[in-house]
Amino acid sequence: MSLTDSLLGKPLATSEERGEHIGVAAGIPIFGLDALTSAAYGPEAAMTLLIPLGMAGPNYIVPVISSILILLVIVFFSYRQTIAAYPTGGGSYTVASENLGDGAGLLAAAALMIDYILTAAVGISAGVTSLVSAVHELAPDTLLICLMILAILAIINLRGVKDTGSAFMVPTFLFVGTLLVLIGVGVFKSIMSGGHPAAVIAPPAALPATMQYLGIWLLMKTFASGCAAMTGVEAVSNGVMAFGEPRSKKAQVTLTIIIMILIVLLFGIAYLAHAYGVTAMEPEGKNYENVLSLLLKAVFGRGWFYFLTLGSVFLALSLSANTAFADFPRLARAIAMRDYLPHVFTIRGRRLLYSHGVYALTAFTAIILVLFGGVTDRLIPLYAIGAFLAFTLSQAGMVMHWKRMEAHKGRRWHMFVNGIGAVATGITTIVVLVAKFAAGAWVTALLVPVLILIMMVVKRHYVRVRNEMADMTPLKVSNLQEPLVVIPMARWDRITEKAMRFGLLISKEIKVVHIHSDDEEDAGLVAMWDHNVLQPIKSGGLQEPELITIPSSYRFIINPLMDYILELEKKNPGRKIAVLLPELVVRHWWENALHNQRVQLLKLLLLVKGNQRIVVVNIPWYL
């Protein structure tokens, strides 16, 4: 078993595809980790903005989260319909471009690509940041740890979908399980105590209020921040193809379970924060602790369960980047199928997945991690905007989809559901963009058109190539003239002889070109030519090759040779020119340094300066 095999798994035959299909239990960690872990930072993101309200803050958190949950339910029903309508994978890109045209599709594509790359970077760095804030000794190695996690994720994902599911099941269920226990016990205690439970370790007193009520701008910002909790919902609809039959059903069940758990987590955390009077702490303040940590201490105290839960949160967060790995390659493939991205993204690798998408995502994520030193706090505002833009386009596309399917039963109801979804997420997109514009959303707003432009250039290239190459006409067999053969010769040796013999095989007209310096003696060459070449040719009754000697005053070899070939090509319109280049193949790479690389240079020049009628033939000589 080779290293590659043991690292990435054995190659899978195309026919083994069915074995790689996943069920609901594997679907939840693969497509749900991103959505579920947003419960760990979504409520906190909203609560941080409520700090100025002091003790009054916790009173607002339940309504804010509830409004986000309403939006989540709308989006859920909307995507449930999408999965049913697109059983081969209905990501926002596919839905938008099929129903709203290429422009909308490109917009969705750009938004999603940015979002997935940010998901990977933010997920990993958020996890590592948590780990580092617990174990301060690791702080100098933040970037290194981030890159190591990225590498592990890339390798796991290159092994294929099924392996990913098994690897992530335990951390996901541990994360969900511990949070559910926290919420269950907390709610139970709260009800037992008539809504005013006593904290085991009381949260720090809220800061004095600097504001008396929640203004509309602050409300917008709180809502926009809380919306971070909704990223990742799109993942399932994009990956329907990964499920086994009945495909749509399994995907829908997976989505339903993910959303239900997410609702319980989000609402539970909001309720507990209210019940225990927990307010968020200034992230840059002294003794900062996150809301989850405060809640855990209030409900359970600082025991083993506290550390188990926080540990599973760290683990799940850093693995949440995996959702990007599961979806980005599929998205890139869908875009590449329409010629907007390089076609390599459509090639399935040894383990049946689109490996180049994994490579690209890994590379871009690594670049972002390195650029930001593994600390990606500033990236979070850039991040929800892409997701919501994609939501909106997807659902607007679904409205058009139903509108067209006039025969479909209940299409009006479907249109209504998706329409509500489109309007709600559309408004949210605008709210998020406005509320977060200055904080970083402008970067996304700038990157989207750049990406769209790149994709359009790529498309234009492919269209041009296809138009030029397309040829369904039959082969033309007329005017088949033998090629003119050109052989550059430095001296008469075995490799030149080999080239000569090959030249004789394919043509009767051979030009042997010898470039010599002004001061070189050529008498020997002519005698050699006569004896070693012309005589055997004559006695064999073959047509004589022509020896062309070109003096070069400046000791250049390549230039006069190129000039000669181009001239020959011009003088013989309609003829092919075959340039035979003898090439020494050495046994060790370093031996190349001992031979001048003129042949390589000549090959390159012939390719760049040549044209349709010049063909290069490599005559290798193995030492």
Next chain:
Amino acid sequence: MSLTDSLLGKPLATSEERGEHIGVAAGIPIFGLDALTSAAYGPEAAMTLLIPLGMAGPNYIVPVISSILILLVIVFFSYRQTIAAYPTGGGSYTVASENLGDGAGLLAAAALMIDYILTAAVGISAGVTSLVSAVHELAPDTLLICLMILAILAIINLRGVKDTGSAFMVPTFLFVGTLLVLIGVGVFKSIMSGGHPAAVIAPPAALPATMQYLGIWLLMKTFASGCAAMTGVEAVSNGVMAFGEPRSKKAQVTLTIIIMILIVLLFGIAYLAHAYGVTAMEPEGKNYENVLSLLLKAVFGRGWFYFLTLGSVFLALSLSANTAFADFPRLARAIAMRDYLPHVFTIRGRRLLYSHGVYALTAFTAIILVLFGGVTDRLIPLYAIGAFLAFTLSQAGMVMHWKRMEAHKGRRWHMFVNGIGAVATGITTIVVLVAKFAAGAWVTALLVPVLILIMMVVKRHYVRVRNEMADMTPLKVSNLQEPLVVIPMARWDRITEKAMRFGLLISKEIKVVHIHSDDEEDAGLVAMWDHNVLQPIKSGGLQEPELITIPSSYRFIINPLMDYILELEKKNPGRKIAVLLPELVVRHWWENALHNQRVQLLKLLLLVKGNQRIVVVNIPWYL
């Protein structure tokens, strides 16, 4: 005029060579700068070791320098004979290998290469160190300044020999002139005052003596250190070819002038140090000044002449690296001519010099400068040993040379002169090696065998290639069978059609190979093949090409193709296999990313895994 032209000068025709030849006036700066500037540090290197003798030190400097001068005169006469005997360039390498065999030649080659690289590095860094110790603000940029000077030297040298001569004439004559004035005035004042001149600014009092007399070990070390003043003497004999006719005469005159000036400078400085009672100062002590600075202050005081002289010393020192640039490429060429170094070193560049030698020297010097941060004090002990080893081998070789020329008039006298030289420098080599071994000469002693080993490996490679390639037998014209043509085809398009047409030109047997995935539909391909290929072929009365479809369960394209080609080659012994690879030539480099690079990979694999009978034909298609 292109950038290259204005930077490096226009290309020179081979016939313009005579115009590039130099006379004595240009020869002195080009080949003498290294030798002459050693007057600036040689005496000081010896005097530093005399510090423990205190006031008694200056009394010993004249005898020590005198013994070095005697050695210098012996070497001078010896090299004078070498120049006469080797008018085409008689560097130690040539003389040693021609007269003492390849082993001695390689020893000289390794010693000289190390010495030249060190000369360049030490020269530049010594100059910059002087500059920096005068202008302390530049200290942080030491390495940068070193590399800039290196780059300037490389560019000047790439312009050609003649330009170098003009560029260096002023600094060289300024350096020699100011020092001669110093010595002249100093000696005059000393004689006028009866041997006890009064210093304008008195040198600091000598340190109290810690030793009473000069022991044999200290004497050896003093002598060995002073021998640094003799490096660079070899340069002229190595570069005889650069002179115009009468070549040997001009080279001899140049050598004579250089040695005479050097003798005057060395003896003058020693005499003045004795007369003014100047002792060297501890280089790492406070207020360190070098001996030249002390002498200048004693004779002239700290006026404009003081700064002019020190300035010209700095300039000449940093330019002394140029001697290495003048000689290293010629040496590398001489070694490469005997196959012990890559043949590129024998190629003359656009300006008629061996450009690759300049590149190599620049690269190695840059590496040393970077490794040592531009501070190469520690390299100085490594440095004289190579030169003396080369001296010895050269002169021993000359003894053998004369011994063989039995008819030559006065050969006994010549043998005697070179014999004296060989013995004197041989003893010196041992003295230097022993005295400086611990201080760094061991590095040279280690590097020499490594270099020799590399050169032997290179030679073995060239010999093997030559043996395999040599073919003075006539062309074999029997058994000329048409090649089997293999064309990989993904789909029927214009580039495949072009490959097909070329295939028809050169052979009647064409195999078109189509690799398809298990799950792909091939009915369309067969129909297309029938209609677009077979029908026109039949109606044209040509032989039918064969369509071979190979299923690939693992979606690999390259592997099954390679397997097929190697199998075909095995089944058809004696036949050539021509693999026609259609290749898209894009207009911009970035467009390559949009097409998969399978063709490049296949080419590489065919080259690496292929054999003598497999030939690759590139069919380019220009977009």
